[in-house]
Amino acid sequence: MHTAELPSYSDHSEVAVLYADHHGWLQGWLRRKLGNASDAADLAQDTFVRLLAARQPEVIVQPRAYLTRIAQNILVNWYQRQALERAYLDALAAMPEALAPSPEERLLILQTLHEIDAMLDALKPPARRAFLLSQIDGMKYEDIARELGVSLVTVKRYMQQGFRGCLALMA
Amino acid sequence: MSAGFDARVLDEAAEWLMRLHDSHATPADRQACERWQRADPAHAQAWARAELLMNKLGGLPSALAMPALGRPAHAGRRAAVGKLAALLAAVPAGWLAWQVADAQGWTAAHRTATGERRDLTLADGTRVTLNTASALDVRFDADQRLLLLHAGEILVATAPDTAAAHRPFRVATRQGLMQALGTRFTVRQDAGRTRLAVIEGAVRIRPATGSAPPVIRAGQQTVFTQRDVAPAAALDLAESAWTRGMLLADRMRLADFVAEVARYRPGLLVCDAAVAELRVSGAFPIDDTDRVLRMLVSTYAVEAVTRLRRRWVTLVAR
Numbered sequence: 001m002h003t004a005e006l007p008s009y010s011d012h013s014e015v016a017v018l019y020a021d022h023h024g025w026l027q028g029w030l031r032r033k034l035g036n037a038s039d040a041a042d043l044a045q046d047t048f049v050r051l052l053a054a055r056q057p058e059v060i061v062q063p064r065a066y067l068t069r070i071a072q073n074i075l076v077n078w079y080q081r082q083a084l085e086r087a088y089l090d091a092l093a094a095m096p097e098a099l100a101p102s103p104e105e106r107l108l109i110l111q112t113l114h115e116i117d118a119m120l121d122a123l124k125p126p127a128r129r130a131f132l133l134s135q136i137d138g139m140k141y142e143d144i145a146r147e148l149g150v151s152l153v154t155v156k157r158y159m160q161q162g163f164r165g166c167l168a169l170m171a
Numbered sequence: 172m173s174a175g176f177d178a179r180v181l182d183e184a185a186e187w188l189m190r191l192h193d194s195h196a197t198p199a200d201r202q203a204c205e206r207w208q209r210a211d212p213a214h215a216q217a218w219a220r221a222e223l224l225m226n227k228l229g230g231l232p233s234a235l236a237m238p239a240l241g242r243p244a245h246a247g248r249r250a251a252v253g254k255l256a257a258l259l260a261a262v263p264a265g266w267l268a269w270q271v272a273d274a275q276g277w278t279a280a281h282r283t284a285t286g287e288r289r290d291l292t293l294a295d296g297t298r299v300t301l302n303t304a305s306a307l308d309v310r311f312d313a314d315q316r317l318l319l320l321h322a323g324e325i326l327v328a329t330a331p332d333t334a335a336a337h338r339p340f341r342v343a344t345r346q347g348l349m350q351a352l353g354t355r356f357t358v359r360q361d362a363g364r365t366r367l368a369v370i371e372g373a374v375r376i377r378p379a380t381g382s383a384p385p386v387i388r389a390g391q392q393t394v395f396t397q398r399d400v401a402p403a404a405a406l407d408l409a410e411s412a413w414t415r416g417m418l419l420a421d422r423m424r425l426a427d428f429v430a431e432v433a434r435y436r437p438g439l440l441v442c443d444a445a446v447a448e449l450r451v452s453g454a455f456p457i458d459d460t461d462r463v464l465r466m467l468v469s470t471y472a473v474e475a476v477t478r479l480r481r482r483w484v485t486l487v488a489r
Contacts, residue, residue: 084242
């Protein structure tokens, strides 16, 4: 058996060893992808947090390839979150000061937006638009049908798809 | 995830939410929904989740939520999908003709042996990688560029068509047709179903007997049968790891892991029921399944019992 060439990590204390061995390398890898050291540091941290959050102790073969894979998934998700946060901050900036929510509320709203955004991700653009017009803007189905140039039946199908997607993904 | 929830119950809960948000909903509709909630504890649970969702949505100020959630999120991607939808003509029943042809693919022009992987460059410049134990036919004519996947798995990176008239690029499996444009994706023919993962661009699926062909976008994957297409899920990069000679496992059941490795290994590879639920994580080299077995044995509490000069391997508890 070639145990020597196959380091493995079987519990959380060994995640610490994994961290010591590969954290610097992973951060370098992410920095090359992002061109930015501080985001790379955050995402490298997220990657290890995800390992630690694993429900049962992990045994990992070929840690670098495995870390890269987790980091790639985190990266894809991160780009999406960035786009949402930018749009949110723009909307906040455009809001009259008197109407703007408090800093605590801003954070709560952002968290909820991230959740809803993930739930709606699988919807096609018209279905997503219909769902938002109804649930965020409070428009009637008839008005949404007119706005999108589709039938009332289609709007109802979009709504059902939207609710279904959200219910499936709610924790 | 929807652990513990019957898909049908969630369908029904979504249907009720849709009906009650209609401005024409009546008190009778509300009462009917309440009766549905009481009819089954599972309904009540699903409805509790629905109410939580309503609270979340209701707490969002529209002046902030609309620009954030309605943003042109994947502007480039979505625009590309829109253009693609316009370009996708109705799909002809090309795969029907193929169905009656050799289903086993024994006569296929391109085959790989178990454990073999091979790259092809097609006449139009499209690059195709065949995974282990795969069989593929290529049929290019004046109207279309068609790949027939009889068995196994392929990665396709399409090239723009240089023919005078643009010919659509299609892949057929036993479950239906997929149409692509400027795209990189993998297709896998499993028993009774086709797996599709889209890395770049978009692919439209036309299941053999289903309707309403869905478009699977970059960053999504799905599974379909002749009749149904599963809702698109986020692309798991493990799905295309084979193109880099790797099998990526993230807390994968040993039984599933072994079934995956067995695709790359001649002979028989199975695991004992006693170790089937063990979880495996890591990156494994599929080109050397002996090495994969050594890795498993040296890392986990299993051992490999071999018979017939290593042609028959059973993993058992150590």
